[in-house]
Amino acid sequence: MRLDKAPRIELVNGSAILRWGDEAIVIPKLRHGVLFLMSGYIGSQLWGCEYRLSLDYLRGRVVNEKVISGLLEHSRQLGVREEGFGLEIGWNPVVINRGEEGVYFFNEKMRNWIGYADFTKPFIQEASLVMVRNNVPILGLPDLIINVDGEPTYVIELKTTDNPRNVRVVRGRESFQAESYYHMLTYLGFKPKGVAIIKVVRGAGFRIIDNLDIITRHMDEPEGAVVLTKNVVLHRVRVKPFDEFMRDVDYALEYWLGLRNPRPNPSPGLCSTCDHRRSCPFAVVR
Numbered sequence: 453m454r455l456d457k458a459p460r461i462e463l464v465n466g467s468a469i470l471r472w473g474d475e476a477i478v479i480p481k482l483r484h485g486v487l488f489l490m491s492g493y494i495g496s497q498l499w500g501c502e503y504r505l506s507l508d509y510l511r512g513r514v515v516n517e518k519v520i521s522g523l524l525e526h527s528r529q530l531g532v533r534e535e536g537f538g539l540e541i542g543w544n545p546v547v548i549n550r551g552e553e554g555v556y557f558f559n560e561k562m563r564n565w566i567g568y569a570d571f572t573k574p575f576i577q578e579a580s581l582v583m584v585r586n587n588v589p590i591l592g593l594p595d596l597i598i599n600v601d602g603e604p605t606y607v608i609e610l611k612t613t614d615n616p617r618n619v620r621v622v623r624g625r626e627s628f629q630a631e632s633y634y635h636m637l638t639y640l641g642f643k644p645k646g647v648a649i650i651k652v653v654r655g656a657g658f659r660i661i662d663n664l665d666i667i668t669r670h671m672d673e674p675e676g677a678v679v680l681t682k683n684v685v686l687h688r689v690r691v692k693p694f695d696e697f698m699r700d701v702d703y704a705l706e707y708w709l710g711l712r713n714p715r716p717n718p719s720p721g722l723c724s725t726c727d728h729r730r731s732c733p734f735a736v737v738r
């Protein structure tokens with residue numbers, strides 16, 4: 453594992469190889485033909501519905517106006533360009549981490565490899581983090597890292613919503629996703645100090661990128677929620693020990709390695725917003 457060289461994925465005679473410095477890691481065959489995992493999947497597997505994730509790969513997932521407006525708000529909040537989403541309204545196949553598209557996506561993300569970042573700048577948007585477990589690459593894309601004294605110090609994850617009630621709630625899968633970036637930074641040799649999720653109602657008169665001083669001031673306080681302004685809440689996330697995090701990663705990997713079937717987790721909250729509820733045998737809401 454090297455910071456000065458970003459890892460890359462290559463397809464060679466039908467096998468996927470992760471090249472990282474002098475190492476060439478043969479990626480095992482994973483379910484649905486994926487080549488790497490997104491760190492956010494693990495939280496969805498443990499606290500969302502893993503069966504839904506498997507159906508996403510088998511049948512596709514729905515992109516609607518809300519998804520698009522969420523991506524646009526993300527770009528506005530973080531001051532990044534929104535071009536290149538490549539999504540169309542309706543059912544879309546999941547190609548982000550499969551086949552040639554997956555290789556392209558992973559390698560393109562390495563332009564923002566954390567090892568190439570300039571930590572003397574106040575912040576870094578959408579840096580790329582990678583960890584490897586059981587020869588499986590896991591890609592993490594934190595929305596924002598705030599640097600303090602030349603070190604990546606605080607991880608900020610943004611979640612947008614169109615319902616003001618949602619800004620007060622953080623779900624287990626969201627916490628895990630944000631926390632995973634903390635642990636991935638630690639794995640790569642950094643010493644981050646804190647993680648937070650900022651929940652924003654789309655169109656709120658507040659922009660994260662313009663309020664980093666206020667956000668940073670709250671990051672050293674104990675875990676919990678702070679209302680930054682109307683419809684914008686910062687939730688500091690409790691970070692569990694690294695070995696507990698790795699136990700969760702290992703459980704999630706068992707599915708991708710084909711060692712167990714996907715676990716359904718039906719509930720009114722999850723099923724009512726699931727694209728597959730009409731065909732899923734476990735659905736409790738149609």
Ligand code: SF4
Binds near residue numbers: 727
């Ligand atoms: S309908 Fe419910 S149980 Fe079925 S995949 Fe969706 S969330 Fe899971």
